[in-house]
Amino acid sequence: MGVKDNDNFFERVYEVARLIPYGRVTSYGAIAKCLGAARSARMVGWAMNACKGRDDVPAHRVVNRKGVLTGKHHFEGTNLMQQLLESEGIEVIDNQIQNLDELFWDPMTEL
């Protein structure tokens, strides 16, 4: 329907992001790798920037490799992202996800 259903890369990022289980997180690089563009981690983040307005995309579950909420500044307010994560049972201290080892969800491994 419409002129273009898929924007490809962006849509794919959103698709993977939607698959992130509740109370879990993943990294930009992991998603990028899952898409076959392991070196385009920045594009994933950029896609997130364009995800504003999409309730289907839990961007708050996507963090950087260290589990740091690097993109929190792109959410409304200053601590919305952290609140969303804590709301799912994820402990966040100083913008960093705790127990990342267990919470990390790898789309390559889990899928």
Add this chain to the structure above:
DNA sequence: CCTGTGACATAAG
């Protein structure tokens, strides 16, 4: 076609 940009990743100091 070229340039700028960006919520990363990695390395180096």
Add this chain to the structure above:
DNA sequence: CCTTATGCCACAG
């Protein structure tokens, strides 16, 4: 821990 620098790639203008 911090900042800088480089690579890397998709997209917008």
